[in-house]
Amino acid sequence: MVEIKTGDIVEYLHRSYTAVDGLWFMKIEEESGFDKALEIDTKVWQIIPKIQSRFLKSKTGHSEGLLGLLVCFKIKLKLDGFEFRIRNNIKNHNIEFNISKCPWYDLLVKSDRADISEKIGSKICRTEYSVWANEFGNNIEFELPEQLCNGGTNCRLFFRTI
Numbered sequence: 001m002v003e004i005k006t007g008d009i010v011e012y013l014h015r016s017y018t019a020v021d022g023l024w025f026m027k028i029e030e031e032s033g034f035d036k037a038l039e040i041d042t043k044v045w046q047i048i049p050k051i052q053s054r055f056l057k058s059k060t061g062h063s064e065g066l067l068g069l070l071v072c073f074k075i076k077l078k079l080d081g082f083e084f085r086i087r088n089n090i091k092n093h094n095i096e097f098n099i100s101k102c103p104w105y106d107l108l109v110k111s112d113r114a115d116i117s118e119k120i121g122s123k124i125c126r127t128e129y130s131v132w133a134n135e136f137g138n139n140i141e142f143e144l145p146e147q148l149c150n151g152g153t154n155c156r157l158f159f160r161t162i
Helices: 006-032 034-044 048-060 065-080 103-110 114-135
Strands: 083-089 094-101 140-146 155-161
Touching: 006 034, 006 103, 034 114, 048 065, 048 114, 065 083, 065 094, 065 114, 065 140, 065 155, 103 114, 114 140, 114 155
Parallel strands: none
Antiparallel strands: 083 094, 094 155, 140 155
8 A cells, every 4th residue: 555645645635625615616606607606605714714713723722812813823824825924013912914925816817717816805815814803802803905816916914903
């Protein structure tokens, strides 16, 4: 029997995860149109961040507040293959993530669907990251003033306590 390395398993699961997300979207789009596919995708991305954040909270021991969000969200971005920088000022109650490479945007560009990336990114990213903020406290606010898929040089994600 061939032994499969841990890195290969991770790559396999990551590719499967991203492929399933894109394929089911395209199949719903074929059957019911783009708007319906985006509506259902938004509902899915209201749940996925809860699963991810709760898993990472249980593994890191960071459950609430900006510090917990910082620790867990950083891991999430690394696991998903994002390239990013962080500016955090926990004392001033804010964190900024500057994403220079987004694997989801790259997949849309690679599949010649960059034309719909703005609609998808504007809806899904705002939904997903707002859920992440809420998972670490009802007093955490999320803002997304710039996105790669909207022509920005980075995606700029701001989390702050209010």
